[in-house]
Amino acid sequence: MSLDSQWEPKIVGFCCNWCSYAGADLAGLNRLSYSPTVRIVRVPCSGRVNPAFIIRAFQRGADAVLVSGCHPGDCHYVSGNYHARRRFLVFKRLLEYVGFEGERLQVRWISGSEGAKFAQTVDELDRKIKALGPNKKMRQEPPGFSGVKDHEG
Amino acid sequence: MRETARQLLREREVGLVIGYAAGSEAYWVTPAFIKEEAQADRLVWNPFCVNSLAKYLINYHHEPYKVAVVVKGCDSRALVRLLQDNQVQREKVVVIGIPCLGVVDAKAAALKIAPGTRILGASVTDGEFLLQTESGTLSLPRGEALCAKCRYCENPTPVLADTLLAEEVAAEPAANIYAEVREVESWPREKRSAFWDGHFQRCLRCYACRNICPACTCRECVFDQTDPCWVAKAHNLSENTAFHLIRAMHVAGRCVDCGECERACPVNIPLRLLNQKVIKDIKELFGVSTPGSRLDEMPALGMFATEDPDEFN
Ligand code: SF4
Ligand code: SF4
Ligand code: SF4
Numbered sequence: 001m002s003l004d005s006q007w008e009p010k011i012v013g014f015c016c017n018w019c020s021y022a023g024a025d026l027a028g029l030n031r032l033s034y035s036p037t038v039r040i041v042r043v044p045c046s047g048r049v050n051p052a053f054i055i056r057a058f059q060r061g062a063d064a065v066l067v068s069g070c071h072p073g074d075c076h077y078v079s080g081n082y083h084a085r086r087r088f089l090v091f092k093r094l095l096e097y098v099g100f101e102g103e104r105l106q107v108r109w110i111s112g113s114e115g116a117k118f119a120q121t122v123d124e125l126d127r128k129i130k131a132l133g134p135n136k137k138m139r140q141e142p143p144g145f146s147g148v149k150d151h152e153g
Numbered sequence: 154m155r156e157t158a159r160q161l162l163r164e165r166e167v168g169l170v171i172g173y174a175a176g177s178e179a180y181w182v183t184p185a186f187i188k189e190e191a192q193a194d195r196l197v198w199n200p201f202c203v204n205s206l207a208k209y210l211i212n213y214h215h216e217p218y219k220v221a222v223v224v225k226g227c228d229s230r231a232l233v234r235l236l237q238d239n240q241v242q243r244e245k246v247v248v249i250g251i252p253c254l255g256v257v258d259a260k261a262a263a264l265k266i267a268p269g270t271r272i273l274g275a276s277v278t279d280g281e282f283l284l285q286t287e288s289g290t291l292s293l294p295r296g297e298a299l300c301a302k303c304r305y306c307e308n309p310t311p312v313l314a315d316t317l318l319a320e321e322v323a324a325e326p327a328a329n330i331y332a333e334v335r336e337v338e339s340w341p342r343e344k345r346s347a348f349w350d351g352h353f354q355r356c357l358r359c360y361a362c363r364n365i366c367p368a369c370t371c372r373e374c375v376f377d378q379t380d381p382c383w384v385a386k387a388h389n390l391s392e393n394t395a396f397h398l399i400r401a402m403h404v405a406g407r408c409v410d411c412g413e414c415e416r417a418c419p420v421n422i423p424l425r426l427l428n429q430k431v432i433k434d435i436k437e438l439f440g441v442s443t444p445g446s447r448l449d450e451m452p453a454l455g456m457f458a459t460e461d462p463d464e465f466n
């Protein structure tokens with residue numbers, strides 16, 4: 001059982017292998033420090049990110065999700081990020097419509113040479129989520145739930 | 154309609170006509186599957202013909218014969234969906250189109266008459282809706298009796314038909330179609346959240362909305378899969394919300410706004426309000442028309458344009 005005072009945001013970052021994951025790697029190589037609240041999941045392309053992944057992340061306790069891919073025009077698979085752009089323009093609006101805070105889903109284009117942009121994006125998101133507090137929408141009670149609510153604000 | 158059906162069957166143009174037949178009460182029409190000329194007299198057309206017949210076509214996909222199907226304007230968009238998804242082959246369908254003045258929300262109409270009064274029939278004109286009951290004929294303003302989807306119908310005349318059974322009906326100006334969506338959008342976030350939680354909470358996960366949907370023809374639906382299991386069978390708000398968001402995204406850009414999901418839902422979840430949000434956004438963002446209204450316009454989320462709006466920089 002954690003107390004709200006100990007709460008730290010959990011951010012899940014879906015990073016495309018060819019640009020953003022490399023960008024995150026570069027941030028590390030350059031010893032840029034960025035918020036440790038992000039957990040990176042490497043995906044082949046931003047076009048691989050199914051809205052169901054994001055939904056699952058929120059169900060299992062993510063406070064925010066970052067989807068990050070190559071800049072438009074630079075996708076390793078040519079058009080994956082163009083498809084992703086359409087999909088997430090729509091999905092983000094749908095999440096807001098059903099009552100999510102829109103800030104909790106971020107989509108960003110970050111190239112392999114933009115280590116600093118990656119670090120900055122994560123830090124900014126971390127700040128926003130700290131201000132918003134834990135996500136409760138769609139959150140599942142953890143397995144073995146004892147009856148005491150974890151994050152009742 | 155009967156004559157068209159008779160002729161199609163007599164000349165062996167088709168092996169089956171799918172239309173409407175009278176049910177046990179005047180306000181129930183049932184789908185009719187007519188294979189013989191003599192049976193064509195069972196066919197009816199009246200303002201209670203709310204349900205869409207298009208999806209039945211996929212059951213006859215492998216039959217050697219052609220199938221004729223009766224479609225209203227909205228149903229014709231569902232047919233376009235099935236054609237674009239290769240669920241139905243154009244050369245195997247004869248489309249009997251009915252230009253439509255609107256169909257009736259029988260539940261709403263029933264509230265206007267004394268409880269227990271039997272409804273004997275109905276007709277719709279440009280201005281009013283006439284309900285024939287045991288105790289006389291009642292005239293209701295169109296707005297009070299029509300199904301929600303008919304109030305701002307974009308395609309009263311089918312977008313695709315081999316024969317039209319009446320004069321074309323002009324579409325009403327479409328400015329207000331998404332008024333209800335805009336209203337929900339204007340609410341504060343907490344109110345939107347509570348509103349949808351309240352509805353999603355009640356969902357039985359019976360999947361009637363999926364089964365009836367012309368955009369839901371997957372051989373194995375993600376909600377029936379157990380491995381990987383994207384939505385657990387457990388009935389709780391979290392899983393129910395996941396179900397609704399995933400369903401909405403699966404039909405995003407493909408939902409033709411036929412309203413069948415909402416009609417089929419046993420607990421009246423406002424599914425159109427969810428689908429229409431996505432339709433409205435897709436139209437505004439990508440400049441497309443309502444899905445299904447053009448056979449040559451493929452689903453918006455299956456393609457892209459380099460100049461699409463971008464807010465992710
Ligand atoms: S989601 Fe509902 S309104 Fe849209 S096509 Fe399917 S049944 Fe029709
Ligand atoms: S809900 Fe999704 S997976 Fe299921 S039938 Fe519809 S589109 Fe296919
Ligand atoms: S028809 Fe209604 S109750 Fe059944 S799964 Fe769909 S939304 Fe839920």
Ligand code: FES
Pocket residue numbers: 016017018019020044045046047069070074075076077078080081
């Ligand atoms: S490979 Fe990076 S977005 Fe497609």
